[in-house]
Amino acid sequence: MFREVDASRLDEAPACHIEVDGHKVAVREGEPLAAALLKAAVIPMRHSVVSGEPRAPYCMMGVCFECLVEVDGVPNVQACMTSVREGMTVRRQHGARQIGGQA
Amino acid sequence: MREYDVAIVGAGPAGMSAASQAAALGLSVVLMDEQPRAGGQIYRNVGAASRGRLDWLGPDYAHGRGLVEQLASAPGVTHLTSATVWDVSSALEVSYLQGGSAAQCRAKHLIVATGAMERPSPLPGWTLPGVMNAGAAQIMMKVGGAVPEGRIVLVGGGPLLYLVAVQLLDAGAQVAALLETSPKHNRRPAMRHLMGALRAPGYLIKGMRLLARIRRAGVAHHFADAEVAIEGGDTAEAVVFNAGGKANRIAVDTVLLHHGVIPNVQLTRMLRLEHDWDARQLAWRPRCDAYGVSSHEAISVTGDGAGIGGARAAECSGAIAALGAACRLGVIDASALQAKAAPLLAEHQAQLRIRPFLDTLYQPPDWLLTPTDDTIVCRCEEVTAGQIRDMARLGCTGPNQTKFFSRSGMGPCQGRMCGVTVAQLIAQTRGVSVEDAGYYRIRPPLKPIPLAALASMDETPPAG
Structure with a gap:
């Protein structure tokens, strides 16, 4: 959905890998998780809790809460406010979370 | 619990400038911000941006570098990065979440510099993947070095919409159309504010340059007569609207919405400060005096969080709020305050001269409000x-x-x-x-926080 612009406009952050729903994805170290997922076309990023509609990040600045994902087992994490690091495990959320952590 | 003279929430232009000014007067300062680096949204990531990225995103973005460098060299500023403030007590005890654990500190004076957010654009289809704020796409450029693939339509009104269009074009993105939603009947009342706008430094000429660049690129430019809708299934597929009495349907991959920015009042509401509805900016703003002091004498609100003025105005008002706080804390007297604040107040007023024109011309249509x-x-x-x-x-x-x-x-x-x-x-x-x-009664926590973090609350903040 998003593509990186030519290299002269990049900041050359080193590449690292995260796992999204069991698939290995190459990202740039330290970038916001939501940005990395948009570049990897992880769309929709979740399904809404009321009607199960597909959703994706809307604001990228921490106010809309559309980018909620599970990160390393912790549900409802704002992907736009989370910096990626090597080995991070991400799961998309389909509908509401249950107390106790079961999807 | 660690105590500071001044706690500042938000490290955008207002917060950075307030922190640097307060520190220069010898005050101990804690600056808390949700992001890993100073800059706020307008100067997001600017301290780490390469030369190529600064050239791409332009001089108004690169300007933020000076503020970031000034902050970094300011003595006595504790900058807590990736720190989310989730409560502030009436005794100005600030609770925040950092690195997965909760902590608290106390301040004698609080400066709220939580800035603006883009006005939500509730139109049919705005929840579809492939639809996001124009500012969100700009954040993708600032932090991800990326632009949307495929056909992009920008929908809305205001200077940021034009700027984002130009930044996308400069990166080789495919801008299919610019669809303005600001009602035509805004134009006549906006003209009454044209003289003021002409006396504001540089804004009009910048806007005209952006529009000329968009025109040269051959981008289709439409003016919607009425409601705009986005159609799609799993993602956005088309923007549907009437323009000049004709029905239009433009196929898209990405729709970028923008209807100006409004103060992010979440913290000021939680603090129970007095707010007024600004009938021209069509947004709430906390009631403040010239130095940013709110209805609570130990709390100042500065920058766009106190009413939309833009980044340069925010930079002035941050320093003004810090001077006001220093006077209240007895570090400078009233005459020193006046002397130091006078040039900043004058510059602040100059920066605000563009607002009546912009606020009137780009007032969103009723079908969006x-x-x-x-x-x-x-x-x-x-x-x-x-x-x-x-x-x-x-x-x-x-x-x-x-x-x-x-x-x-x-x-x-x-x-x-x-x-x-x-x-x-x-x-x-x-x-x-x-x-x-009225408005929602906002209560702590300001953002959802894990119970485990609350349970592990440590009253001594981590070093640095």
């Missing part, structure tokens, strides 16, 4: 404008009642995305002012 019945206004709980109107007809007087009956404003965003719309819908339906309709 009070959307049609089927349009979702609360994205979290999927409550429509029609449901809000029904509840208002049944006797709900304000957003706290409609929240109670429908969960509108009760989802994870805590009303940030629907609050301004719900208040206007209730006011419209009841035939009262937006002030009479």
Whole structure:
């Protein structure tokens, strides 16, 4: 959905890998998780809790809460406010979370 | 609990400038911000941006570098990065979450510099993947070095819409159309403010250059007659609208929405500060004096969080608020305050001269402020404008009642995305002012925090 612009406009952050729903994805170290997922076309990023509609990040600045994902087992994490690091495990959320952590 | 003279929430232009000014006067300062680096949204990531990225995003973005460098060299500023403030007590004890654990500090004076957010754009289809704020796409450029693939249509009004269009074009992105939604009847009243706008430094000429660049690129430029809708299934597929009496349908991959920015009042509301409805900016703003002091004498609000003025105005007002705080804390006397603040106040006024023109010209259309019945206004709980109107007809007087009956404003965003719309819908339906309709009663935690973090609360903040 998003593509990186030519290299002269990049900041050359080193590449690292995260796992999204069991698939290995190459990202740039330290970038916001939501940005990395948009570049990897992880769309929709979740399904809404009321009607199960597909959703994706809307604001990228921490106010809309559309980018909620599970990160390393912790549900409802704002992907736009989370910096990626090597080995991070991400799961998309389909509908509401249950107390106790079961999807 | 660690105590500081001044605690500042938000490290955008206002917060950075307040921190640097307060530190220069010898005050101990803690600056808390949710991001890993200083800059706020306008200067997001600017301290780490390469030469190539600064050239791409332009001089107004690169300007933020000076503020970041000034902050980094300011003595006595503790900058807590990636720190989310989730509560502030009446004794100015600030609770925050950092690195997964909760901590607290105390301040003698609080400066709120939480800035602006883009006005939510509730129109049919705005919840579809592939639809995002224009500012969100700009953040993708600033932090991700990326632009949308495929056909892009920008929808809305205001300077940021033009700037984002040009930044996309400069990166080789495919801007299919620019669809302006600002009503044509805004133009005549806006012209009354043209003289003021001409006396504001540089804004009009910048806007004209951006528009000329968009025109040269051959981007289709439309002016919507009425409601714009986005159609799609799993993602956005088309933008549908009438322009000049003709029906249009443009195929898209990405729709970028922008209807100006509004103060992010979540913290100032939680603090129970007095707010007024700004009828020209169509947004709430905390009531402040010239030095940013709110209805609570130990709390100042500065920058766009106190009313939209733009980054340069925010930079001035941050320093002004710090001077005001220093005077209240007895570090400088009233005459020193006046002497130091005078040039900043003058510059602040100069920067604000553009606002009446911009605010009037780009006032969003009624169909966006009070959307049609089927349009979702609360994205979290999927409550429509029609449901809000029904509840208002049944006797709900304000957003706290409609929240109670429908969960509108009760989802994870805590009303940030629907609050301004719900208040206007209730006011419209009841035939009262937006002030009479009121706003959500915001309570801590300001953002959802894990119970484990709360349980592990440490009163001594981590070093640095």
